[in-house]
Amino acid sequence: MNGGGVSGGLAVIGVLGLSMVIAARWRSDRMSNEAYARDWDAGESADPLGEFCNTDTNISSNSPISANIGRLLPRLVSGASLNGFISTSYGKAKNKLYGLAQCRGDISSNDCSSCIQDAAKEIRKRCPNQADARIWYDYCFLRYTTNNFFGEVDTYVGIFYYNVEDVTDPKAFNKKLGALMDKINSEAVVPAIANKALGKGKTKVSPFVTIYALVQCTRDLSPQSCGECLATATGNFPNICDNKKGCRVLYSSCYVRYEVFPFFFPLGSQESLANTSMAYYRSIVSKP
Ligand SMILES: *[C@@H]1O[C@H](CO)[C@@H](O)[C@H](O)[C@H]1NC(C)=O
Ligand SMILES: *[C@@H]1O[C@H](CO)[C@@H](O)[C@H](O)[C@H]1NC(C)=O
Secondary structure, eight states: OOSHHHHTTEEOOHHHHHHHHHHHHHHHHHSOHHHHHHHHHTTOSSOOSEEEEOTTSBOOTTSHHHHHHHHHHHHHHHHHHHHSEEEEEESOGGGOEEEEEEEOTTSOHHHHHHHHHHHHHHHHHHSTTBSSEEEEOSSEEEEEESSOOTTOOOOSSEEEEEESSBOSOHHHHHHHHHHHHHHHHHHHSSOHHHHTTEEEEEEESSSSOEEEEEEEEOTTSOHHHHHHHHHHHHTTHHHHSTTBSOEEEEOSSEEEEEESSOOSSSOOTTOOOOOOOGGGEEEEEEOO
């Protein structure tokens, strides 16, 4: 599998990063750090981490496809809210749409439901005239298009967030990180029905530094395809997240994240969601 989805067309799109930073500042003026962290970590904000509106698939708002998107979305919302995942189609012939919605496998069904509801609302606001659209949140992902993409690995569009701060001991950090990623990738790469295609874990680098990591594939993928997506995602670390304290890779087929603070559930008895500010993160969007 190529890792080259990134190297070929690495485009730094400042707009997204900038708007995240502005949003973070705007909000921190109005909320205590704790409330802000809760808001951010709860993933309940209507601000997605990114979206992709494929401008090669323009449609008009009174087209049959647009009407079918309107019918598909409530099905995606209810299916994902119920099971954390749904892949389904709606419509006939050339107006048929394929849709997928998935929540991160560790979150509560309430958080899942509210994330997917936001996603369904926002995707139509942000991609009102496209038949192929995708939207990423920390807690969920939603997409639809007219091609049957179920089961296919898609690393076409990538959204990357990295912590601007470097780790203090890169050699030890990278060794532990590599071992942890191998371990959780192999947890994810079993039939999705068994574990939601999810892997997560933590490892101590020193008495003061612990790495937390989580990976998940969309649950329509075979174990082999899941492994392919995770390998591509993790393969970006040296290019984009080299020696960084945190990294997130969002593809249409998998999610990979590591941080030096707890961010997934269930939290350990001594753990709480850390106060993190998006001001410490920069984003990159890559398209071929
Ligand atoms: C987060 O910030 C709040 C307010 O500044 C503080 O009370 C709380 O202890 C912090 N939590 C952590 C885990 O640092
Ligand atoms: C699709 O629409 C967008 C604006 O909404 C435009 O920028 C783009 O060029 C259009 N794409 C095609 C292939 O016509």
